Amino acid sequence: MDRVQDVGERVAIVGAGWSGLAAAASLAGRGVPVAVLEASRSLGGRARRVTVDGTPLDNGQHILIGAYRETLSLMRKVGADPDALLLRMPLELRFADGFHLRAPALPCPANLLVALLAARGLGFADARAAIRFVLRLRSNGFRIDPDRSVAQLLQEHGQTRALSRHLWGPLCVSALNTPLASASAQVFASVIRDGLTGARGNSDLLLPRADLGRLFPDPAAAFVVARGGTVETGVAVRAVAREGDAFRLDDRPQRFAGVIVACAPQNAAALLAGIPGLDSVTRAIESLAYEPIYTCYMKYAARIRLPAPMLGFTDGFIQWAFDRGRLAGMHGLIAAVASGSGAHQEWAQTAIAQKVHAELARVIRDLPAPEWSRTIAEKRATFSCRPALSRPATATGVPGLVLAGDYVAGEYPGTLEAAVKSGIAAARALAR
Numbered sequence: 001m002d003r004v005q006d007v008g009e010r011v012a013i014v015g016a017g018w019s020g021l022a023a024a025a026s027l028a029g030r031g032v033p034v035a036v037l038e039a040s041r042s043l044g045g046r047a048r049r050v051t052v053d054g055t056p057l058d059n060g061q062h063i064l065i066g067a068y069r070e071t072l073s074l075m076r077k078v079g080a081d082p083d084a085l086l087l088r089m090p091l092e093l094r095f096a097d098g099f100h101l102r103a104p105a106l107p108c109p110a111n112l113l114v115a116l117l118a119a120r121g122l123g124f125a126d127a128r129a130a131i132r133f134v135l136r137l138r139s140n141g142f143r144i145d146p147d148r149s150v151a152q153l154l155q156e157h158g159q160t161r162a163l164s165r166h167l168w169g170p171l172c173v174s175a176l177n178t179p180l181a182s183a184s185a186q187v188f189a190s191v192i193r194d195g196l197t198g199a200r201g202n203s204d205l206l207l208p209r210a211d212l213g214r215l216f217p218d219p220a221a222a223f224v225v226a227r228g229g230t231v232e233t234g235v236a237v238r239a240v241a242r243e244g245d246a247f248r249l250d251d252r253p254q255r256f257a258g259v260i261v262a263c264a265p266q267n268a269a270a271l272l273a274g275i276p277g278l279d280s281v282t283r284a285i286e287s288l289a290y291e292p293i294y295t296c297y298m299k300y301a302a303r304i305r306l307p308a309p310m311l312g313f314t315d316g317f318i319q320w321a322f323d324r325g326r327l328a329g330m331h332g333l334i335a336a337v338a339s340g341s342g343a344h345q346e347w348a349q350t351a352i353a354q355k356v357h358a359e360l361a362r363v364i365r366d367l368p369a370p371e372w373s374r375t376i377a378e379k380r381a382t383f384s385c386r387p388a389l390s391r392p393a394t395a396t397g398v399p400g401l402v403l404a405g406d407y408v409a410g411e412y413p414g415t416l417e418a419a420v421k422s423g424i425a426a427a428r429a430l431a432r
Helices: 002-007 018-029 069-077 110-118 124-139 150-156 161-176 185-196 217-226 265-272 279-286 324-328 349-361 416-431
Strands: 011-014 034-038 049-052 055-058 086-089 092-094 100-102 205-208 230-233 240-243 246-249 258-261 290-299 310-312 320-323 333-339 372-383 401-403
Touching: 011 018, 011 246, 018 034, 018 069, 018 217, 018 416, 034 217, 069 217, 069 416, 092 161, 092 310, 100 110, 110 124, 124 161, 124 185, 150 161, 150 185, 161 185, 205 324, 217 230, 246 258, 258 265, 258 416, 265 279, 290 349, 320 324, 324 333, 333 349, 349 372, 401 416
Parallel strands: 011 034, 011 258, 034 230, 258 401
Antiparallel strands: 049 055, 086 205, 092 100, 240 246, 290 333, 290 372, 310 320, 320 333
16 A cells, blocks of 8 residues: 555556446555556446336346355445345255245255255255255365366266256356356356355345445445545546556556556457567466346336246256346336357347246246346356456556456455455555
8 A cells, every 4th residue: 555655646547447446446446545546437347227218227147146246245345235125045956847945044964955955856865965065066175176177077076957957057157157068167166165154144145226326326326436546437448558657547647656457358458468478378368258148127117026036947948047136126027038149149139138028928827928128138247257268367467457358366256245245455555
């Protein structure tokens, strides 16, 4: 922190997604003035509020879990109450085909053991295989050496088709947004460690009751401004340049003591191109591949509702559907999510809506035509979380210049928790 105070200038944070705002809130809480610059007109990056004809929606339906301690702690710090904004419920996976698993309020691993043995759609052999799998991972410290695909890992440990179909497959796609055949077994093991083992509440599902802006971005920005910082939207930064011991953004007259590059990775490499010695950093960023997430909102009559707040689907287009009426009082609004790449990337919005309606109609009897629909496609929603992936580190090697984002090196995949942890780590690295 001494360097920041001695220079007497602000720290610039390029990008107001969850990682950038986490870094900004962390520094502002320590008394460091920050200037947050965001290219778009909204806060939140790839997890933001989207308003459609006056209706607040989200660009994706994100799920938090009880193990997201950094996110929950920072929400409280900036004045966002998780207890009011999130519906907390024990781990429950309910599928349209009748599969149902629910974890009781017991310490781990008893909660997982009872959930597996009592799950509708699993036999005793399935439950025993899953339990043996988790215990084997725990005995190895959840280390997978060498890293390989999740599909290979499941095959090696004798995981059944029912487990892959209703438990490990949905968990992998939801957390890593990468198919089993190409997803990193090591990152998946870290997700199991933190989400299904440890404290009892780690596996709890936390479903948003409000739009994503209210969960963290809006209160985080207010927190920063209240402590002397600035948050600007609609400001695109094209280049970062080093001038002596300070940094300059584009042709702005201000000089900054430090810079946190917290924009999307596909934009980060270009920002760093003018600074010598960062070739390895930019190569690591440019080597990343990406996976999309499509969220289709279907607005029906207010009486229409799903059998559960969150319902899983198999062997179709969508993986999950969320009842926004049950969650946020937006009755008749259902958000259907399709993760990963596929033929649907070439479909028109009308074709996607028709497909989603047909799959929902198998669950909801006498489903009427929707009043309206809207599909939001995040074509680069997350990085593709592949085995032995070389992700860039927080530190760039240039003093005062660090990276933040869910893609930065760490144990987690591209989740909200990964973004928040990265932002906090970037703030600490800059302080050092």
